[in-house]
Amino acid sequence: xxxxxxxxxxxxxxxxxxxxxxxxxxxxxxxxxxxxxxxxxxxxxxxxxxxxxxxxxxxxxxxxxxxxxxxxxxxxxxxxxxxxxxxxxxxxxxxxxxxxxxxxxxxxxxxxxxxxxxxxxxxxxxxxxxxxxxxxxxxxxxxxxxxxxxxxxxxxxxxxxxxxxxxxxxxxxxxxxxxxxxxxxxxxxxxxxxxxxxxxxxxxxxxxxxxxxxxxxxxxxxxxxxxxxxxxxxxxxxxxxxxxxxxxxxxxxxxxxxxxxxxxxxxxxxxxxxxxxxxxxxxxxxxxxxxxxxxxxxxxxxxxxxxxxxxxxxxxxxxxxxxxxxxxxxxxxxxxxxxxxxxxxxxxxxxxxxxxxxxxxxxxxxxxxxxxxxxxxxxxxxxxxxxxxxxxxxxxxxxxxxxxxxxxxxxxxxxxxxxxxxxxxxxxxxxxxxxxxxxxxxxxxxxxxxxxxxxxxxxxxxxxxxxxxxxxxxxxxxxxxxxxxxxxxxxxxxxx
Ligand code: BG6
Numbered sequence: 001x002x003x004x005x006x007x008x009x010x011x012x013x014x015x016x017x018x019x020x021x022x023x024x025x026x027x028x029x030x031x032x033x034x035x036x037x038x039x040x041x042x043x044x045x046x047x048x049x050x051x052x053x054x055x056x057x058x059x060x061x062x063x064x065x066x067x068x069x070x071x072x073x074x075x076x077x078x079x080x081x082x083x084x085x086x087x088x089x090x091x092x093x094x095x096x097x098x099x100x101x102x103x104x105x106x107x108x109x110x111x112x113x114x115x116x117x118x119x120x121x122x123x124x125x126x127x128x129x130x131x132x133x134x135x136x137x138x139x140x141x142x143x144x145x146x147x148x149x150x151x152x153x154x155x156x157x158x159x160x161x162x163x164x165x166x167x168x169x170x171x172x173x174x175x176x177x178x179x180x181x182x183x184x185x186x187x188x189x190x191x192x193x194x195x196x197x198x199x200x201x202x203x204x205x206x207x208x209x210x211x212x213x214x215x216x217x218x219x220x221x222x223x224x225x226x227x228x229x230x231x232x233x234x235x236x237x238x239x240x241x242x243x244x245x246x247x248x249x250x251x252x253x254x255x256x257x258x259x260x261x262x263x264x265x266x267x268x269x270x271x272x273x274x275x276x277x278x279x280x281x282x283x284x285x286x287x288x289x290x291x292x293x294x295x296x297x298x299x300x301x302x303x304x305x306x307x308x309x310x311x312x313x314x315x316x317x318x319x320x321x322x323x324x325x326x327x328x329x330x331x332x333x334x335x336x337x338x339x340x341x342x343x344x345x346x347x348x349x350x351x352x353x354x355x356x357x358x359x360x361x362x363x364x365x366x367x368x369x370x371x372x373x374x375x376x377x378x379x380x381x382x383x384x385x386x387x388x389x390x391x392x393x394x395x396x397x398x399x400x401x402x403x404x405x406x407x408x409x410x411x412x413x414x415x416x417x418x419x420x421x422x423x424x425x426x427x428x429x430x431x432x433x434x435x436x437x438x439x440x441x442x443x444x445x446x447x448x449x450x451x452x453x454x455x456x457x458x459x460x461x462x463x464x465x466x467x468x469x470x471x472x473x474x475x476x477x478x479x480x481x482x483x484x485x486x487x488x489x490x491x492x493x494x495x496x
Contacts, residue, residue: 003433004145005038006114007105009098011089011129012121013043014057017151021182022120023058023081024065025425030077031070034430038110043083044098045121054083089121090128092135099136113144116432123153127167134171149178149432152243153234154441157457158450165443175262178432179441183244185424188383188413190439192251192353193260195381195389203256205357207332212356213490215339216248218383219346221299223472224320228311235318237290237453240342246273246449247441248383249340252353253328262438266445273448275330284459287326289468289479290319293345296472303345303472317467319460320344323480323492337487341480345472347494351383354493365402376406380493387413387421 008026010018029035043054055078059065067074084101086094106112115138119129130148133139139146148168155161168177183189196202205211218240224231231239250269257264279287295305306312306320321343328338357377380390390410397403414421422430431439459465468477475494484490 001034001036003034003036004114004435005036005109005111006116006144006433007040007042007102007109007111008116008118008429008433009042009044009102010118010120011044011125012119013054013083014045014047014049015120017120018043019058019062020064021423021425022118022429023062025423025429027059027065027067027073027077028423028426029430029433030080031073032426034426034433036433039080040105040109040111041081042101042105043081044086046086046089048085049083051082055081089125090132092132095132095136095138099138102138113141113146115141115144115146116149117146118149120151123151126150126164130168130171139171145176145435146172147176147178147432147435148172149180151180153238154179154243154446155450156238158447158454161447161450165447169443174443175437177443178428178437179443179446180428181243181247181441182424182428183247183383184439184441185426185428186383187421187427188381188387189248189251191413192248192381193265196252197256197260208334208336210357211336212358213337213339213487214252214356215341215354215492216245216252216352217340217354217492218245218248218342218351219348219475220342220344221346221349223293223298223300223303223345224306224309224312226310228309230311231320232312232316232318235290236320236322236342236344237457241322241324241340242449242453243441243446245340245342246452248351248353249338250445252355253333253338255330255332260438262436265438266442270442270445270448271330272328273445273452275328275333276452277327277329278452278455279324279326280455281459281464284456285465287483288322288324288456288465289477289483290460290465291321291323291343291468291470291477291479292316292318293320293343293472294469296345296474298345298347298473299349305472306344317460319467321346321470321476323476323483324456325483337490339483339492341476341492343470343476346475347473348496349385350495352493352495353381353383355379355381356490359489365404368401368403376489378493389413 010022059078084098088094119126155164250272254268254272257268293306296303307314307316323341325337325339376392378392382388388411390408392406392408394404395407397405428439468479470477
């Protein structure tokens, strides 16, 4: 393949994300033949491992490592993995050690000085590590390239995101900073762009003239489990809405990019985020519902209340559920209500986008029964699971008269290919290896997305909007249904 030889350095390599997602994703690329011929992976973290111990932990004894049917490739793969222990992530001595190690590996594997530095560390290290790399010139190697991958959270609010961007951009070029959002690695999220921009028949309908409302739901059955410590500082708005769901929204709502490249697509997203009508002050209580789960029973079993989860204070007011209504102030979407909803401990794990089209101007079959009135023209885009799309529309019930019934036309994404659909992390890592940031979040749009959620978070912090409770295993508080008041025939679609 045509990828440049390089070394992938994973900071925080003994941590959870590296084991669950990153190393398995690199293996997927390896067995698919996507990695460059000259490649090495260097894990770096504070734990004391030899190369062998590291390989054992992240490959041979890693419960998240799926090698079924490819066991014969494990040994050869593991030989590409190395480990460097660090005392501190930013110490001068450490970074010197790292540089020597990279030079050594570079010579052994013929990778030269092309590097991807993947920060799978606590966010407080996001500025110190890049600075330390810059101190020894690893951010801009003279005869190679250097890219930086950063995991969310990108800041805690607009101001901190801005500061983080400034710090990162002072040592790496914006196009070499890859802010990973794993939702953008999902095939179905990418497919939203193809659905919209490769098909002539959606294009004329995709606007305020024909669309009644748009809703995006990301429901999860799991609670916070053992992530309470992290989650309580974050909450559903920061954990899901500010990043993943606004990215999905951007794919649903953006204007047609002039080309399918990073510059055009990311530029259109930025414009979309700039068009979000701010929700401020009293509007927060009217347009946004925040809620927290109490004890209950979900598909996963009995769940204790969020406040009883490990690492969560007894009086926590962190939201595990958000539902909101908002508008996009541009020509395409003027007046169309958008709804986003996400929560933990809901009845199903499902992410979907529902486009509801306006009814025809006259319900001429209404006399036959009330079906005609209920006839929903909806396009349901299932992001996960059962990736695919369904179209709902009215058909005549066979027999006398003109009774109308809603029917489904269903397409399953898996029917498109017999190959495994690539995992998010594999796809995104591969793009970074190619030097293509299209599916990564750009700094300015991250700030813009924060600018939209900040006033809401602010109002919550000032207790200007109530926190409601919902029982684990239900679809959330009834208050969320009220957001639809005034939207003709509109309501959340709760898939079963
Ligand atoms: C992560 C959040 O970014 O996304 C988690 O931190 C959440 O809280 C997860 O569970 C959801 O991702 P997915 O791919 O399972 O929908």
